[in-house]
Every structure is written in C-alpha cells, then in structure tokens.
Amino acid sequence: MEFRVTDRPRSVWTGDALVIGLFEDKVELTGDLAQLDEKLAGTLKESIEELDFKGKAGTSAINRVGGSSPIRKIAIVGLGKAADLKLDTLRQAAGICAKLARKEKCKTLGISFPLWQNDADATAAAIVEGAELALHQDNRFKSEPEDKNAQIQEIELLGFAGSESAIVRARQITAGVILARELVAAPANYVTPITMAETAESLAAECGLELEILEQADCEKLGMGAFLGVAQASDLPPKFIHMTYKPAGTPRRKLAIVGKGLTFDSGGLNIKGAGSGIEMMKVDMGGAAATFGAAKAIGHIKPDVEVHFISAVTENMISGRAMHPGDILTASNGKTIEINNTDAEGRLTLADALVFADKLGLDAIVDLATLTGACVIALGEDIAGLWSPEDSVAAELIAASELAGEKFWRMPMEEKYFEGLKALHADMKNTGPRPGGSITAALFLRQFVKDTGWAHLDIAGPVWTDKENGYNGPGATGFGVRTLVHWALSNA
Numbered sequence: 001m002e003f004r005v006t007d008r009p010r011s012v013w014t015g016d017a018l019v020i021g022l023f024e025d026k027v028e029l030t031g032d033l034a035q036l037d038e039k040l041a042g043t044l045k046e047s048i049e050e051l052d053f054k055g056k057a058g059t060s061a062i063n064r065v066g067g068s069s070p071i072r073k074i075a076i077v078g079l080g081k082a083a084d085l086k087l088d089t090l091r092q093a094a095g096i097c098a099k100l101a102r103k104e105k106c107k108t109l110g111i112s113f114p115l116w117q118n119d120a121d122a123t124a125a126a127i128v129e130g131a132e133l134a135l136h137q138d139n140r141f142k143s144e145p146e147d148k149n150a151q152i153q154e155i156e157l158l159g160f161a162g163s164e165s166a167i168v169r170a171r172q173i174t175a176g177v178i179l180a181r182e183l184v185a186a187p188a189n190y191v192t193p194i195t196m197a198e199t200a201e202s203l204a205a206e207c208g209l210e211l212e213i214l215e216q217a218d219c220e221k222l223g224m225g226a227f228l229g230v231a232q233a234s235d236l237p238p239k240f241i242h243m244t245y246k247p248a249g250t251p252r253r254k255l256a257i258v259g260k261g262l263t264f265d266s267g268g269l270n271i272k273g274a275g276s277g278i279e280m281m282k283v284d285m286g287g288a289a290a291t292f293g294a295a296k297a298i299g300h301i302k303p304d305v306e307v308h309f310i311s312a313v314t315e316n317m318i319s320g321r322a323m324h325p326g327d328i329l330t331a332s333n334g335k336t337i338e339i340n341n342t343d344a345e346g347r348l349t350l351a352d353a354l355v356f357a358d359k360l361g362l363d364a365i366v367d368l369a370t371l372t373g374a375c376v377i378a379l380g381e382d383i384a385g386l387w388s389p390e391d392s393v394a395a396e397l398i399a400a401s402e403l404a405g406e407k408f409w410r411m412p413m414e415e416k417y418f419e420g421l422k423a424l425h426a427d428m429k430n431t432g433p434r435p436g437g438s439i440t441a442a443l444f445l446r447q448f449v450k451d452t453g454w455a456h457l458d459i460a461g462p463v464w465t466d467k468e469n470g471y472n473g474p475g476a477t478g479f480g481v482r483t484l485v486h487w488a489l490s491n492a
C-alpha cells in the first residue's frame with residue numbers, strides 16, 4: 001500500500017472512495033462541501049439525512065455515488081466535538097474508514113480530515129498510523145489468506161502536501177507496532193527463546209544495532225539466579241538479549257527499555273488451572289515484543305539518543321527440573337527471593353534484566369511487562385498501569401503516551417505494601433497478598449534498580465483485545481511501541 005499527499009481540493013478529487021471527517025457540532029454542507037455534494041448529485045446530503053448522521057466519534061456511513069461521478073463511494077466519519085478533538089480520534093477514524101473502504105472493495109481512498117491543533121504533520125501521522133494498523137492482517141498461519149483481492153492500494157491524504165517526512169516516520173513506527181503484534185500473535189511453538197534471538201539478529205542487521213546475546217552459561221557467570229530459576233524447567237535454552245542503538249553523535253541521554261519475555265507461561269508447578277486463560281499465555285512476551293518493535297522503529301528513525309533494548313527470554317514450564325514452590329533463588333544483585341508462587345515468574349526474569357540495565361550507567365530505564373492479572377482487574381483491558389518513584393520519568397511517559405494514543409494510569413508505589421513481601425528466611429518472597437497485587441509486583445521490581453531513573457509499565461490488559469475497535473483488534477495490539485518511540489524521541 002502507498003500513501004500520498006495532495007493539496008488538490010476534495011471537491012475535485014478522483015478515486016474509488018472519498019472520506020470526509022465531520023465534527024459533531026458542525027454537520028453542515030457549506031462552502032466546498034456544498035459544491036462537492038452538488039457534483040455528487042446530493043449523495044452526501046442523503047448519507048447524512050438517511051442515517052441521521054450526527055458526527056459522533058466512531059460513527060460512519062458509506063454510500064455509492066451514481067452516474068458518471070469521478071468517485072465511486074463517498075464516506076463520512078464522525079469526529080466528535082471540535083473542541084474535544086484528540087489525535088487518537090483521528091487515528092481511530094482513519095482506521096474505521098480504511099476498513100470500511102476495504103470491505104467495499106475500494107482500491108484508492110482519499111481522506112480529508114481537519115487538523116489537530118493546527119499541526120499538519122501530527123495529523124497526517126495519526127491518519128497514516130490509524131489506516132495502516134487497521135488494515136494489517138495476519139494470515140501467516142492460514143493455509144489461504146482471506147479476501148486476497150480486496151486490498152487498498154493507495155491512500156491519498158488531502159491537504160497534507162509538505163507532510164511527507166511525517167508520513168515516513170509514522171510508517172517507521174507502525175512497522176514496529178506490526179512487528180510487536182506478529183510476535184505476540186504467533187503461538188509458543190513458533191515464537192521461542194531461540195526464534196526471539198534470531199529475530200534480534202535480523203533486527204540488528206536491518207537497523208544497524210549492536211547485539212549481545214547471553215547464553216545460559218553467561219547468565220550463570222553473572223549470577224542471574226532469578227532468571228535461570230524460571231528457565232530451568234524448559235527444554236529450550238534461555239536467551240538474554242541486549243540490542244543497542246547508538247546515534248552518530250554524542251547522545252544527550254541514554255535509555256533502556258526492558259521487556260518481559262516469557263514465550264509461554266504455564267505457571268510452573270503452581271500451574272495455571274482451567275479457566276485461567278493458560279491458552280493465551282503466548283502473549284506473555286508482549287513486553288519483549290514491544291521492546292523489539294521500538295528497536296525497529298528507533299533503529300530506522302535514528303534519533304539522537306542512545307537506547308538499550310533488553311529482554312531475558314525464556315518459558316515458564318514444568319518438568320523434573322522445575323523450581324519448587326518454596327525454593328530460594330539469588331538474583332544478580334545478591335538479593336535472595338523465596339518463591340512462594342512459581343506463577344509470579346515475570347518479576348524474577350525482570351529482576352536480573354533490571355540489574356543488568358542498572359549497571360550500564362544510563363539516565364532512565366523503562367520496563368514493560370504482562371505482569372499481573374491484578375492490573376487488569378484494576379484498570380481493565382484498555383489501560384496499562386504505570387509506576388515510577390520519579391515524577392519526571394512518569395511525566396515524560398504520560399506525555400509520550402498522549403501523542404501515541406495509548407492509555408496509561410499512574411499507580412502508587414506504596415512502600416508500606418512491601419511488608420507483604422517479607423520472607424522468614426530470604427530477603428523477600430516473590431508474591432504478596434492478593435489485594436494490591438500489581439503494586440507489590442512493582443515494589444518487588446524496585447529492589448533491582450539502584451542507580452537509574454525507572455518506570456514500570458504493566459501491559460497485561462492492553463497487550464491483546466478480543467474486540468475490534470478502531471485500528472486495533474481482534475488480536476494482538478502491539479501496545480507500548482508507540483509510547484516507547486515517542487518517549488525516546490522526547491529524549492533526543
């Protein structure tokens with residue numbers, strides 16, 4: 001698919017389908033829209049009246065244009081109230097229209113949307129992201145792709161001549177999101193620690209990243225007892241993956257992104273039971289997937305900031321070698337952990353990954369993880385949790401997430417709850433009481449970062465969606481990539 005820009009007015013645009021974005025408080029056919037409607041023999045007016053179209057965000061209508069019109073279909077999409085316009089409303093609207101146009105077998109699509117905050121580049125980027133993410137289909141595991149004829153070939157953005165480079169960047173970001181989606185969507189018999197290491201190798205080659213892969217013996221030498229404790233029941237070798245993007249000049253700041261990389265989480269000997277969603281636990285490398293997606297995007301964008309991409313990748317399995325509930329593990333910072341639940345494995349792998357990142361002498365570390373069901377209970381499936389002891393890091397991430405159109409809610413680092421992790425014989429247990437389970441998980445991770453600004457993102461909810469909404473779903477969302485890229489860019 002191609003994106004193009006044009007300053008050709010919408011009243012003279014030609015192609016299969018033209019989409020007009022309309023605000024809720026301004027569904028009127030005045031000025032050039034009146035002209036256009038006349039050309040279309042009143043089809044625009046008909047669409048609005050027949051469907052009682054009010055311009056509410058997320059609503060849309062598409063109609064055939066009769067006669068010898070230069071366009072085949074005219075679509076309208078609601079953008080909500082003009083005063084409330086958010087970048088993500090445009091992203092969603094572009095996604096809705098793109099899917100609608102594909103369903104109607106349109107090959108060329110023209111999009112005419114108003115500007116968000118007078119910012120043509122940000123608006124163009126949102127349209128491109130929404131359309132491209134909505135149209136992404138994952139047919140890798142189907143013997144025959146569905147609907148192979150109906151593909152949009154060209155999307156033209158009306159009124160955006162001059163935003164070409166914003167569009168290039170948006171596509172670099174969506175390529176990262178799509179990589180993350182495909183890594184998450186592929187099941188655990190396709191995405192393993194070995195294939196994750198292979199993916200890192202090809203990413204490094206594609207984007208000119210430095211790559212270091214620590215094998216089990218290397219991790220043993222570094223004393224990564226927490227990570228290796230989780231890995232020890234798997235028949236597959238663990239892989240500790242570290243990619244680095246270094247800009248040409250001297251970077252002003254150095255960052256790390258650390259992703260939880262469980263290619264499958266059975267729960268271990270505290271095995272997940274019926275109704276636990278165990279068959280969905282291929283998503284448990286969603287943090288690593290977002291880390292890889294961000295690496296791909298940042299590797300192509302090449303901002304002036306150094307970024308380390310880290311994941312301790314393994315599976316949480318059962319076997320005669322599995323860690324026993326009650327075992328005491330020693331992490332690479334010397335802290336000891338009593339495993340009172342083998343299903344709280346993500347924090348163990350992250351512990352050693354965070355110690356590793358902390359030793360690199362960076363300005364900030366962000367980890368992201370499908371860490372707790374408790375976070376999903378707290379915030380639902382659309383919102384990720386954000387924990388950080390530093391207001392500045394939290395504020396940077398919230399600002400980035402707003403540009404990205406990904407929702408986060410800052411959660412408390414309630415130190416007192418650490419009491420719930422007190423152990424009789426070790427420095428801490430790996431799980432506390434059920435109430436506040438996502439908070440104790442964050443407090444646990446905190447024990448492994450000493451010298452660096454840090455934030456933790458729990459993405460267990462938004463990593464996947466069963467519903468279709470806007471440019472996401474059903475399926476893996478690639479959640480986190482866009483926020484991470486904007487965060488890195490804001491540090492360049």
Ligand code: BES
Nearest residue numbers: 284341343344370371372373374431460
């Ligand atoms: N991978 C799960 C968390 C998860 C839940 C991810 C839902 C995606 C969707 C994690 O390893 C886990 O099992 N957490 C336990 C922690 C508990 C044992 C303290 C949980 O949330 O139940």
Ligand code: MN
Nearest residue numbers: 265343344345
């Ligand atoms: Mn688990």
Ligand code: ZN
Nearest residue numbers: 262265284346
């Ligand atoms: Zn897990």
